[in-house]
Amino acid sequence: MTTQTATEVPEIHKGLAGVVVDTTRISKVNPETNSLLYRGYPVQELAAQCSFEEVAYLLWHGELPTAAELAEFTAHERAGRALDPVVKSVIDSLPLSAHPMDVCRTAASVIGARHPQAEDSSPEANLAKSKDLFAAFPAVVAYDQRRRRGQELVEPREDLGYSANFLYMTFGEEAAPDVVDAFNVSMILYAEHSFNASTFTARVITSTLADLHSAVTGAIGALKGPLHGGANEAVMHTFEEIGTEGPDITGRAKTWLDDALASKKKIMGFGHRVYKKGDSRVPTMKAALDKMIAHYDRPDLAELYTALESAMAEKKNIKPNLDYPAGPTYHLMGFDTPTFTPLFVCARITGWTAHIMEQLEANSLIRPLSEYNGPEQRSL
Numbered sequence: 478m479t480t481q482t483a484t485e486v487p488e489i490h491k492g493l494a495g496v497v498v499d500t501t502r503i504s505k506v507n508p509e510t511n512s513l514l515y516r517g518y519p520v521q522e523l524a525a526q527c528s529f530e531e532v533a534y535l536l537w538h539g540e541l542p543t544a545a546e547l548a549e550f551t552a553h554e555r556a557g558r559a560l561d562p563v564v565k566s567v568i569d570s571l572p573l574s575a576h577p578m579d580v581c582r583t584a585a586s587v588i589g590a591r592h593p594q595a596e597d598s599s600p601e602a603n604l605a606k607s608k609d610l611f612a613a614f615p616a617v618v619a620y621d622q623r624r625r626r627g628q629e630l631v632e633p634r635e636d637l638g639y640s641a642n643f644l645y646m647t648f649g650e651e652a653a654p655d656v657v658d659a660f661n662v663s664m665i666l667y668a669e670h671s672f673n674a675s676t677f678t679a680r681v682i683t684s685t686l687a688d689l690h691s692a693v694t695g696a697i698g699a700l701k702g703p704l705h706g707g708a709n710e711a712v713m714h715t716f717e718e719i720g721t722e723g724p725d726i727t728g729r730a731k732t733w734l735d736d737a738l739a740s741k742k743k744i745m746g747f748g749h750r751v752y753k754k755g756d757s758r759v760p761t762m763k764a765a766l767d768k769m770i771a772h773y774d775r776p777d778l779a780e781l782y783t784a785l786e787s788a789m790a791e792k793k794n795i796k797p798n799l800d801y802p803a804g805p806t807y808h809l810m811g812f813d814t815p816t817f818t819p820l821f822v823c824a825r826i827t828g829w830t831a832h833i834m835e836q837l838e839a840n841s842l843i844r845p846l847s848e849y850n851g852p853e854q855r856s857l
């Protein structure tokens with residue numbers, strides 16, 4: 478250990494950029510090869526071949542489930558889907574002006590306080606809490622969108638898989654199979670991404686030995702911001718500002734971008750702290766978006782997507798991140814724009830809780846140092 482003299486200023490790692498703070502076995506983000514592995518499996522392969530339920534199981538257990546394990550897990554998930562009446566009444570008490578992410582944050586906290594093992598942080602209790610949250614959260618998000626539209630709660634259907642049931646509870650009718658597939662792909666791609674800001678938040682909270690729901694509640698707060706999960710919602714606002722009606726979508730996208738860059742705005746859905754040559758998940762999500770564009774016959778949206786992406790490449794050489802194709806995909810499916818980040822919550826509950834359990838396996842309080850640069854000691 479080196480000792481620091483009074484005049485030496487330590488190297489500051491603003492935003493912890495480039496700092497490796499711990500190890501993880503859950504996922505590997507490799508910007509060099511532009512790849513993402515969940516427990517060793519390429520995310521593209523998981524998205525093509527697995528259900529979100531299987532991927533959730535993989536993230537928690539480290540291995541994909543056998544048929545019997547999957548049957549047991551999905552039976553548990555299907556049995557835990559109904560909205561707890563107490564959670565429903567808390568949601569109903571919140572104003573419609575509250576952002577849906579505030580509703581998620583509140584719901585996670587209430588669900589935690591009501592969990593029968595609330596104060597038990599054993600590995601078994603935390604796994605049970607993770608699976609319960611995974612099962613319960615779609616009803617929170619689906620019901621919140623419905624109540625904003627003046628619609629009644631739709632009870633879950635036990636004969637449908639996670640994604641099909643999520644869409645059913647939101648829209649009150651069964652979604653077409655290709656819409657269910659695209660939604661499933663989005664959940665898998667959003668599930669996990671190493672030490673991103675919300676996961677790190679969950680690990681910081683866990684490191685104090687606070688309970689799992691406290692960590693998830695904090696993570697939801699971190700995800701809300703537009704520099705992180707809130708960007709999928711912000712992308713849609715950009716699309717709405719540019720608009721897809723009328724001629725010369727490409728020209729309007731360029732003009733919009735020039736104005737936004739001239740006023741030093743960050744363009745939502747572009748750039749990434751780790752990937753500098755493009756986000757490994759974008760091609761898979763873009764393929765899902767293309768299927769939705771074909772399904773809903775919206776070539777205008779495809780034109781706008783490409784126009785802004787090309788203009789951004791030309792002006793800044795910055796590539797889209799996952800939020801860029803995910804936003805318009807959710808829009809086409811019929812979700813209201815403020816519901817997009819709550820969908821990310823439902824997916825990321827898996828990654829957050831896997832990290833919470835990993836943190837506890839070899840815990841050390843997370844408490845970095847700061848370099849004081851305020852006034853020198855003085856007297857009153």
Ligand SMILES: CC(=O)SCCNC(=O)CCNC(=O)[C@H](O)C(C)(C)COP(=O)(O)OP(=O)(O)OC[C@H]1O[C@@H](n2cnc3c(N)ncnc32)[C@H](O)[C@@H]1OP(=O)(O)O
Binds near residue numbers: 703705750793799
């Ligand atoms: C699922 C996710 O959470 S993915 C991230 C979602 N967030 C967004 O889409 C928000 C928009 N993007 C951004 O704000 C940033 O790219 C971040 C926050 C994601 C990453 O930021 P950082 O790693 O800190 O990138 P950094 O700030 O070093 O960027 C380097 C340069 O590119 C510019 N830049 C990066 N992203 C953008 C952007 N989206 N729009 C405009 N300029 C950008 C920066 O202004 C900076 O320029 P400068 O060197 O002239 O100052």
Ligand SMILES: O=C([O-])CC(=O)C(=O)O
Binds near residue numbers: 667670672673750751
């Ligand atoms: O890794 C990050 O910083 C943000 C991100 O893409 C994610 O959380 O999915």
